Amino acid sequence: MGLNNLDMKSAKRLSNARSRRPLSAEDRATYEWQLSVAGFGEEGQRTLKSSTVLISRVGGVGGVAATQLAAAGVGRLLLAHEGNVKPSDLNRQTLMTADWLGKPRVESAARRLREFNPKVAVEVLNKNIGEDNVEDLVASADLIIDAAPLFRERFLLNREAFEQGKPMVDSAMFELEAQLTTFVPGKTPCLTCLYPGDPPGWKRQFPVFGAVASTIGSLAAMEAIKVLTGLGEPLLGRLLVADLRDMSFHTVRLHRNLHCMVCREKSDK
Amino acid sequence: MKVTVRYAAQARVATGLSHEVVELDEPTTIHDLIIRLARQHGSAFRRFALDANGCPHPSLLVAIGDDQVRSGDHRKVTSGETITIITPISGG
Numbered sequence: 001m002g003l004n005n006l007d008m009k010s011a012k013r014l015s016n017a018r019s020r021r022p023l024s025a026e027d028r029a030t031y032e033w034q035l036s037v038a039g040f041g042e043e044g045q046r047t048l049k050s051s052t053v054l055i056s057r058v059g060g061v062g063g064v065a066a067t068q069l070a071a072a073g074v075g076r077l078l079l080a081h082e083g084n085v086k087p088s089d090l091n092r093q094t095l096m097t098a099d100w101l102g103k104p105r106v107e108s109a110a111r112r113l114r115e116f117n118p119k120v121a122v123e124v125l126n127k128n129i130g131e132d133n134v135e136d137l138v139a140s141a142d143l144i145i146d147a148a149p150l151f152r153e154r155f156l157l158n159r160e161a162f163e164q165g166k167p168m169v170d171s172a173m174f175e176l177e178a179q180l181t182t183f184v185p186g187k188t189p190c191l192t193c194l195y196p197g198d199p200p201g202w203k204r205q206f207p208v209f210g211a212v213a214s215t216i217g218s219l220a221a222m223e224a225i226k227v228l229t230g231l232g233e234p235l236l237g238r239l240l241v242a243d244l245r246d247m248s249f250h251t252v253r254l255h256r257n258l259h260c261m262v263c264r265e266k267s268d269k
Numbered sequence: 270m271k272v273t274v275r276y277a278a279q280a281r282v283a284t285g286l287s288h289e290v291v292e293l294d295e296p297t298t299i300h301d302l303i304i305r306l307a308r309q310h311g312s313a314f315r316r317f318a319l320d321a322n323g324c325p326h327p328s329l330l331v332a333i334g335d336d337q338v339r340s341g342d343h344r345k346v347t348s349g350e351t352i353t354i355i356t357p358i359s360g361g
Contacts, residue, residue, distance in 0.1 A: 061360040147360035154359060174278045174358040195328040199357035201279065201316050208361065241277065241355065252332045252353070
């Protein structure tokens, strides 16, 4: 049996595990265009409404992912991002606005998301993922989107997601390139399988266009919707590698690192 | 024999290349190919490609065709294959 078959069963079990909140008439009107998507329907919408997604950083990638998940009707969004809006955020962080310079990013993000879809519960933390909060944040979520720039935050989130058995959509970008994959504990490699330690030469600030961030943020949101509802075939054990210079999109099959310090004891034998 | 090496993310910037065709006189492992490329492309690429011991860096993401291999893998590449070298990237 192929990896995707195994993992799709796992994803469906995940979505079946939660009790679904009923849809209101307003919900049906708001989500009318997606309710008719084959394989989604009212059951998928109820699953989204009953779901909580944690987004680590709501910058260029995470902000767009949050917007698309709010648009899709995910019931609760947890946003973790420390610091105030800076001028250099505004080329890509579409939840931030020029009139919010110098004020907390998460407040700007929450304000915009609530204006966009007041039915979605938005909870914010003006801190980045750290040892002091990662356990509770991950425990509060059904799925995690990792959109942080710093590898120490990404590794921490990966470790906790695997510890608690939560799926994590991992997104990344550089210049005109983007990458996306989904980690499911016990079924796929994890971030530490790919990168066992701090990458050499990595810098906090890197070149990128906002349109690249928005592209990968939207794809991350779609991936989250798929995993939560059992729709389609998520990127389980596959890394999407996109290059917007030539608009090439291809996937690379990923393999577990048998010596991985995070997931080797949690993987299926 | 010839193989194509594609570079992504910082590897593309460090080498100044999106791809190149590499001529190999004899069957070469991924491990040895990366060391050879690191020597060929100078310090900017070498710091991403090799660890402190001069071995392929374990955080270098490498694929043969569409299949990931470890950067230190001793699998030999074969004529006509495409090897992709990707340095780690993140969000922001």
